[in-house]
Amino acid sequence: MAEKKRNLVKLKCENCKKINYYLWKKKSAEYKLNLKKYCKYCKKHTVHKEAKK
Numbered sequence: 831m832a833e834k835k836r837n838l839v840k841l842k843c844e845n846c847k848k849i850n851y852y853l854w855k856k857k858s859a860e861y862k863l864n865l866k867k868y869c870k871y872c873k874k875h876t877v878h879k880e881a882k883k
């Protein structure tokens with residue numbers, strides 16, 4: 831059986847605070863995600879950070 835060692839995390843635009851992306855992250859990963867991605871609300875690339883549930 832496959833082990834479930836991954837959490838679904840949300841990436842939130844730091845500019846408009848909307849959630850634009852979902853991705854899987856290993857549960858053991860301690861780091862916080864901080865990615866520059868395109869925001870369809872801001873219509874530009876912004877910093878996206880991991881959002882808490």
Ligand SMILES: [Zn+2]
Nearest residue numbers: 843846869872
């Ligand atoms: Zn945005």
